[in-house]
Amino acid sequence: MRYIHSSQSFGYLLRAEALGQKGKNVIGSKPFYNPSRVATCSQNSLVVALGVLENNSVDVAIICDSQSAVCDERSDGRLEVKSVTVNSFCDTHHLKQANHYDEALNQSGYFKFIYKWILITEDYNTVVQEQGTNISHLSIITCKHTGLINTPYLRYLGWDNFSKRRWYVNHWPPKTVEDVFPLMKYGLNGIQLTVAVNSFIHSQWGPFVMKDEHGKYTGMAIDLLCVFADTLNFSYVLVEPPDGGWGMRQANGSWTGLVGQMQRKEADVVCAALTVTYDRLPVMDFASLPYYTEHQGFIYKRPDPSAALFGIILRPLKQIVWFCVLASILLIAASFWIIGNAKKDNLFTNKLWCMQYSITTLLQQGSPQIPRSSAGRLLSSFFWLFAISWAAIYSGNLTAFLASSSLSTPFVYLDDVAEQTDYEVGTASGGSPEMFLRSTTREPYQTIAKRVFNSGDRNLYHSDVFYHLERVKEGKYIFIDYYSFLLFNQSCEYAVHKTNLEENFNFGLQKNSALTPLFDNVMISVYETGLVDRLHLQYYPKKQPLLCAQPPPSGSLRMRLHSMTDIVVLIGGSLTLSAVTLVIEFIVYWSKKYHWCIWWSLCK
Template identity: 25%
Template sequence: MTVTVLPNGTTTCEGYLYDLWDTVAHELGLRYRMVPLLKPLYGSMEANGTWNGMVGELAYGRADIAVTTLDMRSDRATVIDYIDAVSVTRTHSKFYVRASSHLVPEVTTETLSSLLKPLHPDVWWTLLVALLALAAALRVVVRCSHAASESRQTVERMGWVACLLASFRSLVGQGWESAPNSVAVRIVTSCSWMLGIIIYASYTANLISYLTVPKQDLPIRSLREFHEQPGWRLAVQPGHSILNDWKQSRSEEERALYRRSQAREGIIDIYWNRASTQRTLETKVLTYVNIDPVFRILREETCSLVPIPDLPVKTNEVYMAIAKGREDLRGRINQVMRRLNEEGLLKRIKGQWLKSNDAICERPAGFREMTFGDVFVILMIVPLGVVLSFVVFIETKSIVMSFYIIEKIPEVVTEACEKSGTGREF
């Protein structure tokens, strides 16, 4: 519901909740006056035990009915009553962050392991076991083959290392310089080649799919990272019921969120106006919110907010509320709400205001171009290979030179002795 204060001090209201309440009031013949809150808080218990927000307005007799969407909670039910015949809507509250898109990703352990993502870790372990098994089978079959089937040179050449390299070449689709002659050995090599073709095709297909499907890069993935990384802020609606849940949570990270909200450390208040809601799009902001109102205010800009997948989602049926001691009025309102729901009028009013947000962030079907960040790890294979080659070359060169020096020492000493006339030889 949107409340606008006019220059003359009067207010105008519009939206789903206002149309719903106006319909209920018309059915019951009620006269009412809409009074907006100075701070649109839902209502949570303060540290001193008092209630703020709309719950406080009802609890302390300053209002009769709250035309809003309140979670049904046992602590709130001690001071207010709910118009609970029919819920006005359902909310899905999650943690959101602004997705980051880097052309060149940061080099992390996860980045370097991206080449392994097309296949499940169980597949990689099975593939390693299969590689060792095929190498062992190849070595045993070659070793035990009849002399008429395999030449002595082939048996000597196909040692353990050669069999392991041969199995690896088969798995990656490479050929051999020569193939063994025996049927048993060729059966083993055929199995390794077939396994290689299947794995090669599956890996390639999944890798292309992984690279071309749009994905979001999240700056944090847990509340622990939120607390550990400096400069992060929390955006939440003042008086949100989740604050009381965080206060009593078993999770230390959630209790830390409550303490931060009470101390006002890095807190951004969401008041459902464009100025405060747009702050959820800033970097290093963790937002806990029902995303539907954000969509209605920011529209396409909201698509940059991405839910953190490993954090819990809170789904609630929400209701309007009424002050205690008005059981007759509450019963009559519930009766009208129940009839509006049965006649489909409640759904019709909701459909006029609450549209689906799925189509706003839909991307066109097809593929996306692969960026440098997508193939960064693949391209790193070349410089890493060059560096490793030079390291091995230098190490090999130093070893060869050391042997060369050791071999030359006796000759140099002998020559020196001959020149000095001692005649000693080594």
């Protein structure tokens, strides 16, 4: 323990060695201690207090004699105690400057929440008491004049039965640190913290922080906040950010929403579904353990399966695969034609026959005629192997496609969302999903981000989630947001899918806050006792999966009418085309027979 004395006064600052190692003096100059000068009651009280605190692990104690000292702020930002006439300003000034001391040491809340304060004064007035309500542990030594004897009294700040802070008297002289600070074993001693929350209506955002029509807050995070308050012994008042945002960095380096409140030190704790991101870490702290691990997800309205006529035949393979298959048919047909002409294979010198042979081979229909040349047969053998493999892959994909009813759930992964062009994609602004999409360079997220932010439609990142949900109801719209929130809107009409992107929801605190290790210890205890798991089950009870249709018996595949629509249409189109061809051939035949040609070219 170090104490610093400022010359020609009795103003002292006791500091722990840990602070002394930082090389910063908040008050005063050289260390000084002279017992011979201790004569008055206040000075004797100072000697007693020093003797008790000298060899104990008390973090900090401020000692100030208001009868002989006043505090002044120097040009370099430090505070200096100067000798003046009787004035009680020094007491209140030090209490008011608790945050200033923390800023000088690049920390937050240590002088208010952790360090212990002692004021040695002959008068504690209402001003001192009002300022003392901002300090967790504050004791005052007062000398009372009783005739020719000055008797010291030790008072400490505590709580009464009406939840109001008041002074209590303890015996003198103190023998232990517990005698000086009787309430130090009760955590933060009931100090009131400002807790920032971001609340929503029950049906919109849950189950983390919810606010009903009467202004009452509930939710998983609020329940945990009550556990923190009971364990650490503090009260709290809830405030919401004026802009209602979560936290977005502005061009000038400032932040909006909850993160902005932490940056400006307008609140002590953030209790909300706030995500830990690398961008936010330089301006605020987070508890080491999350109370919930969230995933990003997306929701869209299921399309009408009967609307896609030929989709079921073409969808098992991507467009690029179909293009490669068509290119292979043309390439193989051209190769047969070249080989046929080179080897004088009369049948394969006909271009149409080469094309027909390639198509029938791919469809595994075969042909009574095969190439006569060795080169043609070798090419035919490898093409047959390709056709067998392609047919097996296509048949398997088509069967799986019909079994999984992917016509009603065309998008399962974000890669599917990035590749499609029929649906617009949007996300709510001001939150972690928008921050991630704007900052990532990975695929498919970068492609999705370009479609959202470079489309020219600012409504694609509208701040109101209700707006996005309304667009989802209209159809042809995909909304990306937190999976737990989207589950509230899951139904047979809408498809909700979870992505692999994990986000941790933590309690937030000011940068280098003294409360951070305290919250970490409580969070570890919460996990060890299983409270987090019980809260998850309370707010996320296990639900039965949606049964939008009666599932088929095990091992069977139930086909629905709309699954066969395009196949029936294809067969009908083939029959129609065959009928038209038959009519044309019939006309050509009778034209030749009775010499009443309609087109001269058909009669030749």
